[in-house]
Amino acid sequence: MLRLIYFSTARLGLGPADLENILSRAVAYNLSRGVTGILLFNGLNFLQVLEGPRHAVEELYEKIGQDARHTGVALIKTEEVSALSYPEWGMKLKELDADLGEDSLLRLNQEVADALVDVSSADVKTMIKAFLSLN
Numbered sequence: 001m002l003r004l005i006y007f008s009t010a011r012l013g014l015g016p017a018d019l020e021n022i023l024s025r026a027v028a029y030n031l032s033r034g035v036t037g038i039l040l041f042n043g044l045n046f047l048q049v050l051e052g053p054r055h056a057v058e059e060l061y062e063k064i065g066q067d068a069r070h071t072g073v074a075l076i077k078t079e080e081v082s083a084l085s086y087p088e089w090g091m092k093l094k095e096l097d098a099d100l101g102e103d104s105l106l107r108l109n110q111e112v113a114d115a116l117v118d119v120s121s122a123d124v125k126t127m128i129k130a131f132l133s134l135n
Contacts, residue, residue, distance in 0.1 A: 001084060006076055010069065035060055
């Protein structure tokens with residue numbers, strides 16, 4: 001199994017309907033190929049973790065790189081994993097609100113930490129925490 005993490009910048013004007021479309025299509029596509037993941041969006045950037053069979057993840061990443069809804073797709077890390085971190089998800093989207101108060105930010109950090117509880121790589125947790133702190 002392969003874990004792949006990338007960062008990108010959303011195109012200007014990307015709205016809630018676009019995000020809903022991304023999520024609904026990703027869930028169906030990913031589940032049919034044994035791929036799972038989490039997509040974080042802070043209103044400007046995406047950070048996504050994809051996991052699954054190597055060929056399926058690499059094929060999906062290539063497809064993602066051609067998607068006009070974002071630019072500047074940058075591969076951050078790939079690593080072999082022995083088990084999926086979120087086997088029941090085809091994809092989960094977490095939108096981050098730029099006006100989060102301290103209590104909301106703590107709750108959000110806990111939600112993300114709970115979602116990543118089985119992720120063995122400390123690097124992944126560090127990247128996600130850094131992305132959260134950008135907001």
